[in-house]
Amino acid sequence: MAQYVAIIEKEGPDDAVSLWFPDLPGCISGGDDVDEALESAPEALAFYAQELTEDGRQLPPLRTLAQLEADPEFADDLRNHTAVLIEWPPLTDAAE
Numbered sequence: 001m002a003q004y005v006a007i008i009e010k011e012g013p014d015d016a017v018s019l020w021f022p023d024l025p026g027c028i029s030g031g032d033d034v035d036e037a038l039e040s041a042p043e044a045l046a047f048y049a050q051e052l053t054e055d056g057r058q059l060p061p062l063r064t065l066a067q068l069e070a071d072p073e074f075a076d077d078l079r080n081h082t083a084v085l086i087e088w089p090p091l092t093d094a095a096e
Contacts, residue, residue: 002062003085006041007077008034021086022074023060024048041086049088059088 004024010017017037019029027048031037049059065083068074 002088004045004062004088005065005068006084006086007074008037008082008084010034019044019084021045021048022068022071022077023063038084038086042088045086045088 004021006019006021006029008017008019017031017034019031019037019041021027024045027044029037029041029044031040052059063071065078065085068083069078
């Protein structure tokens with residue numbers, strides 16, 4: 001089982017929440033609150049993986065949180081927002 005780092009962004013107390021994966025450009029999830037964004041994240045990751053597979057590609061290698069913090073492209077995002085780990089494949093899919 002792998003864990004991808006995701007970044008949660010919330011602009012204000014009443015704003016929707018977005019969640020995105022630094023290592024997976026264009027793979028995003030969202031919701032009205034953090035719980036909803038987290039709940040839909042595995043589905044977004046599954047769709048992203050399916051699209052890559054259909055194009056004959058694979059998910060890129062995982063980077064750790066420390067590796068992403070050392071990457072200047074993502075360092076500010078990681079300092080200013082919440083980072084979470086999203087398991088892949090999700091436990092619910094692995095049990096089926």
